[in-house]
Structure formats: C-alpha cells, structure tokens
Amino acid sequence: MGKLQKSRVTLLDIAADADVSRSTASLVIRNVPSVAETTRKRVLKSIKKLGYVYHRGAASLRRQYSHAVGLIVSDITNSFFAEVIVAIEDRLATAGFVTLLGNTSEDRSKEERLLRTMQEFPADGILICPTLHGEFSKGFAHFGDVFPVVGFARRIPGLDYVGIDNEQGALLAIEHLYRIGHRRIAFLGGNPNHLLAMDDRLKGYQQALSQLKVKFDPLLVVPSDLNRRGGFDGVQKLIKAKNPPTAVLCFNDVVALGAMEGIRRLGRKPGVDFGIVGFNNISDAAQCVPGLTTIENSPSQLGESAAELLLKRIEQRGAPIRTIILQPKLIVRESCGAPFRNQNSQLMSKEEKLR
Amino acid sequence: MGKLQKSRVTLLDIAADADVSRSTASLVIRNVPSVAETTRKRVLKSIKKLGYVYHRGAASLRRQYSHAVGLIVSDITNSFFAEVIVAIEDRLATAGFVTLLGNTSEDRSKEERLLRTMQEFPADGILICPTLHGEFSKGFAHFGDVFPVVGFARRIPGLDYVGIDNEQGALLAIEHLYRIGHRRIAFLGGNPNHLLAMDDRLKGYQQALSQLKVKFDPLLVVPSDLNRRGGFDGVQKLIKAKNPPTAVLCFNDVVALGAMEGIRRLGRKPGVDFGIVGFNNISDAAQCVPGLTTIENSPSQLGESAAELLLKRIEQRGAPIRTIILQPKLIVRESCGAPFRNQNSQLMSKEEKLR
DNA sequence: CTGAAAGCGCTTACAG
DNA sequence: CTGAAAGCGCTTACAG
Numbered sequence: 212m213g214k215l216q217k218s219r220v221t222l223l224d225i226a227a228d229a230d231v232s233r234s235t236a237s238l239v240i241r242n243v244p245s246v247a248e249t250t251r252k253r254v255l256k257s258i259k260k261l262g263y264v265y266h267r268g269a270a271s272l273r274r275q276y277s278h279a280v281g282l283i284v285s286d287i288t289n290s291f292f293a294e295v296i297v298a299i300e301d302r303l304a305t306a307g308f309v310t311l312l313g314n315t316s317e318d319r320s321k322e323e324r325l326l327r328t329m330q331e332f333p334a335d336g337i338l339i340c341p342t343l344h345g346e347f348s349k350g351f352a353h354f355g356d357v358f359p360v361v362g363f364a365r366r367i368p369g370l371d372y373v374g375i376d377n378e379q380g381a382l383l384a385i386e387h388l389y390r391i392g393h394r395r396i397a398f399l400g401g402n403p404n405h406l407l408a409m410d411d412r413l414k415g416y417q418q419a420l421s422q423l424k425v426k427f428d429p430l431l432v433v434p435s436d437l438n439r440r441g442g443f444d445g446v447q448k449l450i451k452a453k454n455p456p457t458a459v460l461c462f463n464d465v466v467a468l469g470a471m472e473g474i475r476r477l478g479r480k481p482g483v484d485f486g487i488v489g490f491n492n493i494s495d496a497a498q499c500v501p502g503l504t505t506i507e508n509s510p511s512q513l514g515e516s517a518a519e520l521l522l523k524r525i526e527q528r529g530a531p532i533r534t535i536i537l538q539p540k541l542i543v544r545e546s547c548g549a550p551f552r553n554q555n556s557q558l559m560s561k562e563e564k565l566r
Numbered sequence: 567m568g569k570l571q572k573s574r575v576t577l578l579d580i581a582a583d584a585d586v587s588r589s590t591a592s593l594v595i596r597n598v599p600s601v602a603e604t605t606r607k608r609v610l611k612s613i614k615k616l617g618y619v620y621h622r623g624a625a626s627l628r629r630q631y632s633h634a635v636g637l638i639v640s641d642i643t644n645s646f647f648a649e650v651i652v653a654i655e656d657r658l659a660t661a662g663f664v665t666l667l668g669n670t671s672e673d674r675s676k677e678e679r680l681l682r683t684m685q686e687f688p689a690d691g692i693l694i695c696p697t698l699h700g701e702f703s704k705g706f707a708h709f710g711d712v713f714p715v716v717g718f719a720r721r722i723p724g725l726d727y728v729g730i731d732n733e734q735g736a737l738l739a740i741e742h743l744y745r746i747g748h749r750r751i752a753f754l755g756g757n758p759n760h761l762l763a764m765d766d767r768l769k770g771y772q773q774a775l776s777q778l779k780v781k782f783d784p785l786l787v788v789p790s791d792l793n794r795r796g797g798f799d800g801v802q803k804l805i806k807a808k809n810p811p812t813a814v815l816c817f818n819d820v821v822a823l824g825a826m827e828g829i830r831r832l833g834r835k836p837g838v839d840f841g842i843v844g845f846n847n848i849s850d851a852a853q854c855v856p857g858l859t860t861i862e863n864s865p866s867q868l869g870e871s872a873a874e875l876l877l878k879r880i881e882q883r884g885a886p887i888r889t890i891i892l893q894p895k896l897i898v899r900e901s902c903g904a905p906f907r908n909q910n911s912q913l914m915s916k917e918e919k920l921r
Numbered sequence: 922c923t924g925a926a927a928g929c930g931c932t933t934a935c936a937g
Numbered sequence: 938c939t940g941a942a943a944g945c946g947c948t949t950a951c952a953g
Binding site for chain 2: 938939940941944945946947
Binding site: 218264265266267268269271272275277279282287288290293294296297300304309310311312313314316321324328329330331332333439440443469472473475476494495498499500 | 573619620621622623624626627630632634637642643645648649651652655659664665666667668669671676679683684685686687688794795798824827828830831849850853854855
C-alpha cells in the first residue's frame with residue numbers, strides 16, 4: 212500500500228508509478244501486443260500495487276459502444292423465461308457483454324420506462340419479450356433502424372424476432388390428444404387480442420380440430436392469467452361446466468402445471484381421469500408426476516438465438532430484418548389421460564407405476 | 567426531421583438549436599428550477615425535435631456515481647430467487663437505479679468474473695447471494711470498506727447481510743411435525759460445509775429433536791442438489807431405505823416440491839402417507855395440492871431489505887456493518903401427513919377434499 | 922516502441 | 938438567469 216487511496220486510481224496514476232505515458236498504460240491494459248515486454252511487466256506490477264480497477268464506462272464513452280445489453284422480460288418468475296434469461300446471459304457474457312435486466316410484470320408503463328432507461332444508459336441494444344398488449348408499435352415506434360432491438364417469444368412487427376411456430380405446436384398437441392382417444396378438447400390460457408402467440412396457437416387448435424372433423428366449441432376456449440393460478444382456476448371451471456372436456460391444451464407449461472393441481476383439487480387424477488398438454492417443455496415438465504406431455508420450445512435454444520441475433524444486429528444496423536421461427540416438437544410423457552393406456556405399451560408401463 | 571442524423575444528438579446540438587448554452591440545456595434536462603420558463607420550453611422543444619437521448623454514461627463519469635447496481639444470484643431458475651429479484655429490481659427502480667443481473671449457476675469462477683465486471687462497469691454497489699462454497703472470503707476479500715457489497719440469503723462474514731433466522735425456522739418446522747405425531751423425521755437438501763444456511767437449519771433440526779427427546783439419526787440427514795431433481799431423488803432414497811422416516815423437512819420449497827413428486831412416483835400420497843415441510847414459502851407452495859406446509863421467508867421482504875441496505879451503504883460507506891435477520895413463521899397447509907388428521911378440524915376438512 | 926494532445930457527452934463551480 | 942471553461946477516465950490518431 213504505497214499511498215493513501217484518496218478516490219479512484221486511474222490510468223494516470225498507473226502511468227506515473229510505472230514511469231510511462233497514459234497511452235502506454237492503456238495499451239498494456241487492452242493487451243495490445245506492440246508494447247515491449249519489460250514495459251508491460253512494469254505496468255502490470257503498478258496495476259496490482261495500486262489496486263487499479265478498469266473503468267468501462269469511461270472507455271465506452273470514448274469508443275462508441277458500451278458492451279452492455281438490455282434484457283426486458285415480462286415475467287421473470289415464469290420458469291420458461293428464467294431459463295431463457297440464463298441462456299441469453301450466458302451467450303452475451305461469452306461475447307464480453309454485460310446484461311441489464313428488467314422485469315415488467317406485464318406492466319406496459321414499466322416496459323416503456325425500462326426501454327428508455329436502458330437506451331439512455333446507453334445499452335448497445337435490447338432484447339425484449341414485450342408485455343401483453345395489442346398495439347406494440349407505440350412503445351417501439353422510435354426503434355426502427357435507429358436502435359438495435361430484438362424481440363423474442365412474442366412477436367413485434369417490424370423488428371428482428373426469434374420465436375416458435377405456435378400454430379404448428381398447437382396442431383401437434385391436438386393431433387396427439389385425438390390419436391389417443393380424446394374428442395372433447397379444451398384450450399386454456401392467454402387472452403386473444405393481447406397476445407399474438409395465443410392467437411396463433413388458437414389457430415392451430417382450430418385447424419387441427421377441423422382437419423380431424425371435430426366440431427369447434429367456443430365454450431371450450433377459456434382465457435386465463437399466464438401463471439399457475441390461472442391454470443388452477445381455469446381447469447376447475449372447465450371441469451365443473453356441463454359437458455366438460457376430457458383433455459386440455461394449455462397455453463404454456465406453467466399454466467399446465469397449475470391445471471394439474473386444479474384437477475387434483477377436484478379429487479381427480481391428472482393423466483388418468485383427465486388429459487393435459489403443456490407448451491414449452493420447461494425443466495419442471497419432466498420432473499412432475501405424472502410427467503407433463505408438452506410441445507418443446509427450448510428456452511436455451513430460444514435464448515441463444517435471440518442473443519446471437521442481437522449481436523449481429525449491433526454489428527450491422529443496416530441489415531434487413533431477420534425472423535427466426537423455431538420448429539416445435541411433441542414430447543410425450545404421462546399426462547394425457549386414460550385413453551392413452553390402450554395406445555403404447557412403453558408408456559403404459561410408466562402409467563402403471565403411478566398406481 | 568430538420569437535419570440528417572449523423573451520429574448522436576448531444577446537448578451541444580440542443581443548445582445550438584435552442585440558442586442557449588450547453589450548461590443551460592443541462593439544467594433544463596435535470597429539472598433544475600432556476601431556468602426561465604420560456605427558455606425551458608424552447609429547450610424542451612429542441613429536445614423533442616432533434617430526438618435527443620440523454621447519455622447516462624457520460625453523466626455518470628462526471629458525477630461520481632452510475633446509478634447502476636449489480637445483482638448476482640446463484641440460480642435464477644429457483645423460484646425463490648426469481649421472486650427476490652423482482653423485489654430488488656422494483657425497489658431499486660423506485661430509487662432511480664438500474665439493475666445489472668448476473669447468474670452464476672453456482673459456478674465460483676463465473677461469480678468472480680461477474681464481481682469484477684460489475685465493479686469495473688462501474689456499478690455503485692453489488693447485491694449478492696454467493697455460490698456454494700466454504701471460503702467466501704477469497705472472492706470478497708478486496709471489498710471491505712472499498713466497495714459497497716451486500717449479501718442476502720447466504721451469509722458472507724464481514725459484509726452487510728440480510729437473511730432469515732435459519733435455526734429458528736428449522737426448529738419451528740420440526741416442532742410442528744412432532745406435534746401432529748411424527749417421530750421419525752428426515753432432513754433433506756443442501757450440503758454441509760458448502761452452505762452456512764444448511765448448517766444453521768441442521769442445527770435447528772438437531773436442537774428441536776433433542777428438546778423433544780427424539781434420538782438424532784445421522785442416516786436421516788441426506789444432502790442433495792438444491793433443485794427439484796434433488797428433492798425428487800432424495801426422498802425416494804429416504805423412503806426406500808430400511809426404517810424410513812414418516813416425514814421430511816426440506817432445505818427449501820423447490821426441493822420440497824420435488825420431494826412431493828418423488829413420493830408420487832413411488833405410488834404414495836404426499837400429505838397422506840408422508841409428511842413434507844418446505845422452507846421459504848414461494849408462491850407455488852400455496853398453489854400445489856396438497857398445499858405445502860412451509861417456513862415463511864418472504865422473498866419480497868428479503869429483496870426489499872437487501873436493496874434498502876445497499877442503498878444506505880452506498881450513501882455512507884464508512885458506516886459499521888449491518889446485519890438484518892428476518893424472523894421465520896410457520897405456514898401450515900396440507901402436506902404434513904396422516905397424523906395431522908387427528909389434530910385440527912379446519913385442516914381436516916381441507917384434507918377431506920383431497921380424497 | 923512510446924508520448925502529447927484531443928475528444929467521447931456530460932456536470933460543476935465560477936463569473937457575470 | 939445564463940455562459941465559458943475545466944474535468945470525469947478512458948482511447949485514438951498522429952508524431953517521433
């Protein structure tokens with residue numbers, strides 16, 4: 212501890228201590244090779260000695276990027292998004308970027324505040340899963356080619372986007388339920404007009420029904436909050452109605468897990484008395500009993516692609532808009548109800564164990 | 567669009583357009599009242615007209631704080647932490663701070679990288695739940711009075727800290743299990759030597775047993791990963807052993823929820839054939855069936871206190887170290903097993919519904 | 922291989 | 938109430 216630390220140790224202090232210029236010290240820090248080995252060593256020694264901490268903010272101001280990226284999510288407590296966040300943060304860290312996280316809790320005004328704050332920061336770009344609302348354009352209008360923004364999971368017209376083929380996913384789910392014997396199948400979760408993903412999945416649902424010559428019954432489509440509670444309450448409403456369904460496709464796994472509990476609350480056995488399909492394949496889906504049959508929408512793949520897309524967009528702002536649509540996959544587990552006993556012996560044996 | 571935007575619109579551009587000095591423009595932006603109303607309006611008009619975006623980074627460099635806070639968490643996919651994060655982010659946003667999020671996934675080297683990066687950023691301070699390891703001091707040694715760091719949920723000796731009274735929490739849980747008839751009670755989850763919280767809860771567990779004159783059996787203490795899978799596997803190991811327990815206290819709710827599924831996997835009924843108590847009271851605990859009896863460790867309260875503590879620490883770095891220990895509370899639901907039927911009529915009726 | 926000077930976009934005393 | 942100048946901690950050409 213050669214000297215009393217008054218405020219911050221700067222490059223100038225290092226330069227003085229190592230008896231070089233500020234520029235040379237800077238070159239050493241950034242690992243520019245053109246510095247003589249002896250000089251480099253002397254500088255590194257001073258850095259250690261004085262406890263120098265690099266100031267990225269100052270560097271960012273001079274260079275024209277911050278190596279910080281904003282990540283705005285609509286509900287961090289939803290496991291799906293938590294898993295997406297991990298993937299994004301990982302990918303960005305690898306590229307040397309820091310992540311600024313914001314959680315909107317589906318609150319539009321919080322979203323707008325976060326967008327502004329992060330842009331002011333300034334972040335080099337923003338990754339966002341927008342809140343539930345129809346008129347996206349409002350909050351995002353000023354980002355065009357001006358500021359790099361990539362949407363994920365929920366589409367934003369006019370911006371780069373990574374998401375899944377929602378229609379196809381719903382279609383796969385309904386076909387599966389039909390195949391194992393279900394004829395009266397409900398759709399639970401989300402709100403039309405608030406969520407394009409909901410509209411698309413509903414489209415897939417209806418399309419599948421019509422292909423399978425099952426009559427569409429609007430009473431079987433029930434909106435709900437996109438959390439456990441929503442599934443819990445929604446499925447009970449469905450079952451208590453007259454002419455109830457025998458199975459349900461839920462908007463996502465979290466809703467589906469809630470629905471499982473709702474069925475239990477009514478004294479029924481999910482996967483035996485009633486069929487449930489989720490959407491996303493979060494890790495809990497494999498862990499619960501009965502295992503949740505679901506549509507894979509890999510959070511890690513989604514997160515990685517989104518991060519990748521943003522990094523590209525930051526590098527070349529002028530590039531045309533890119534949209535990546537990931538393909539869904541049916542993951543069969545044990546939650547689809549009795550009919551399925553007569554279907555597949557391997558699955559049957561799993562089913563057996565439950566009793 | 568008066569002029570072609572070449573790079574960034576700065577205060578100087580605003581000043582030129584509004585025909586004032588840079589200083590005056592700055593005063594307007596920061597809402598300093600000493601500016602004449604007509605001048606203010608002229609400046610605001612130019613800001614809108616030119617699409618000016620405030621540059622916080624530049625301001626931070628000049629003032630001596632960034633209004634950014636680092637938040638490092640060991641596992642964002644754990645609902646408990648997700649709920650804590652929401653609370654922290656909320657509180658910080660209210661105070662005008664931006665949150666930089668880092669997830670370590672319990673990886674020590676990631677933790678060290680994040681600490682450094684955030685400090686370099688520079689964040690004004692860091693909130694951290696450290697990864698699982700004994701020698702905390704290593705990674706945190708250089709933060710003393712130098713840089714504001716507040717720990718939460720997992721203690722870090724020598725730093726500000728907010729957490730719960732783990733010993734007392736475990737004690738409450740065991741007393742409850744004993745009261746409703748359990749005599750052979752296991753402890754599941756965590757790893758001694760890696761986690762002080764585990765040591766403390768274990769201490770409470772043993773203390774309760776000894777007070778209740780129940781013999782301590784080390785075979786009933788089984789370590790596990792702190793996730794759903796850990797609970798799932800661990801409880802099955804416990805039940806399959808000879809002389810199995812009739813109930814288990816889990817390190818946290820996530821482990822407990824996994825244990826519930828593990829019990830189902832063995833064809834038993836959680837809350838009927840086997841008792842389970844969790845720890846934390848995450849929102850899923852109220853939602854599952856049977857409802858999870860648990861020890862409340864309110865994530866929102868924890869997060870808010872931690873944020874508060876950091877804000878104070880940032881304001882007065884010299885202040886003595888503060889430690890806040892929140893008091894746990896027993897939340898009785900339906901997961902504690904058959905003995906409990908003979909106990910409480912209100913709960914019995916809930917239990918009834920399950921059949 | 923190394924150094925002096927200018928500048929990134931703000932704010933902060935200090936004059937007037 | 939408003940303006941000119943210096944400075945926060947870096948990096949970037951440009952000389953030598």
